[in-house]
Amino acid sequence: xxxxxxxxxxxxxxxxxxxxxxxxxxxxxxxxxxxxxxxxxxxxxxxxxxxxxxxxxxxxxxxxxxxxxxxxxxxxxxxxxxxxxxxxxxxxxxxxxxxxxxxxxxxxxxxxxxxxxxxxxxxxxxxxxxxxxxxxxxxxxxxxxxxxxxxxxxxxxxxxxxxxxxxxxxxxxxxxxxxxxxxxxxxxxxxxxxxxxxxxxxxxxxxxxxxxxxxxxxxxxxxxxxxxxxxxxxxxxxxxxxxxxxxxxxxxxxxxxxxxxxxxxxxxxxxxxxx
Numbered sequence: 027x028x029x030x031x032x033x034x035x036x037x038x039x040x041x042x043x044x045x046x047x048x049x050x051x052x053x054x055x056x057x058x059x060x061x062x063x064x065x066x067x068x069x070x071x072x073x074x075x076x077x078x079x080x081x082x083x084x085x086x087x088x089x090x091x092x093x094x095x096x097x098x099x100x101x102x103x104x105x106x107x108x109x110x111x112x113x114x115x116x117x118x119x120x121x122x123x124x125x126x127x128x129x130x131x132x133x134x135x136x137x138x139x140x141x142x143x144x145x146x147x148x149x150x151x152x153x154x155x156x157x158x159x160x161x162x163x164x165x166x167x168x169x170x171x172x173x174x175x176x177x178x179x180x181x182x183x184x185x186x187x188x189x190x191x192x193x194x195x196x197x198x199x200x201x202x203x204x205x206x207x208x209x210x211x212x213x214x215x216x217x218x219x220x221x222x223x224x225x226x227x228x229x230x231x232x233x234x235x236x237x238x239x240x241x242x243x244x245x246x247x248x249x250x251x252x253x254x255x256x257x258x259x260x261x262x263x264x265x266x267x268x269x270x271x272x273x274x275x276x277x278x279x280x281x282x283x284x285x286x287x288x289x290x291x292x293x294x295x296x297x298x299x300x301x
Contacts, residue, residue: 051075051119051126053106053163054133056083059182059230062249063130063256068095075100075124077115078133100124106133107155112162126167127174131160131181136197138297149196156200161207168211168220175219180256181208185228185268188277192294201226205266212265224266225256228273247273 050067054060056078064074068091076084081103088099102118104111119126134156137148164179171177184197187205191198208224215222230247252269259267268274284292 049073049075049124049126050128050130051077051124051167052130052132053077053159054182056080056087059227059249059252060130060132061087063132063253065091065094066253067128067130068097068099071097072128073098073100075102075119075126077102077104077106079103079105106159107151112159113166116163116166125170125174127171127176128178129163129167129180131163131179133159134182134200136194138194138197140193141195144196152196153200156197157203157207160204164207164211168215171220172215172218177220178260179208179211179220179222180260181222181224183208183224183226183266185226185273185277187224187226188268189289189293191297192290193297209265221260221263223256223259223264225252225259226266226268226273226277227252228268228270230269 050064050072052060052064052067052074055064055076060078064076064087068074074088074091074097076088076099078084081101084101084103088101091097091099100122102115104115106112106115135152137144137152141149160181164181168177168179171179181204183204184201186194186198187201189198205224205226208222212222212224228247230249230252247270255267255269268277
């Protein structure tokens with residue numbers, strides 16, 4: 027396996043590709059992390075299946091990728107939050123004769139504010155998309171990967187996964203689930219030829235904060251930095267990675283040494299309203 031030094035931000039050679047897989051499926055592909063990851067995967071020589079709700083945005087992205095890379099891009103506009111949508115997506119991909127060897131489970135969203143004042147249906151949708159759909163897609167695509175003895179699953183968690191997050195309680199809890207599930211899946215797939223990674227971004231330059239309803243981030247990392255972090259972690263065979271040195275120290279070291287009450291107070295201050 028290539029060392030992390032072989033992974034650079036320039037146009038990759040065959041030795042620098044994310045994977046030797048033929049096709050990558052990206053959920054939440056219309057904007058932000060999903061869209062930029064899709065572009066990088068295509069530049070690494072993979073064909074794509076792009077999944078999100080907005081057909082117009084997906085088609086525009088697909089045309090741009092086809093023009094830039096010459097890769098084959100399939101657009102499947104789907105609301106994965108709907109009941110049965112994940113199973114239907116897998117069935118359609120199978121019917122198209124597409125073998126998915128790189129799965130990026132990026133679809134998800136966050137809500138901001140006290141649980142008592144939240145829309146219960148919105149919270150249920152958040153849990154379903156962030157946890158249930160991610161789990162189902164991972165499980166349904168994994169047997170094919172293991173039978174071919176190659177494949178990669180990247181599940182997008184968050185640095186919010188490492189501590190309870192007042193004002194974003196459900197979001198933080200869903201990402202803690204993603205982290206735990208994915209790290210366990212990493213262990214289960216050892217020796218199968220399948221790589222699994224929980225990717226934990228901190229605040230990143232995406233539409234996330236507009237959807238959540240509050241932009242509390244003082245500084246943000248770029249999606250390019252995040253994708254480079256993922257490439258290094260995959261090359262190193264790590265079960266999870268936090269993007270950014272400061273974010274990693276805060277998530278994996280700082281929270282452990284704070285009394286719980288102090289950690290909760292600090293977390294609430296971090297995601298509190300700036301208005």
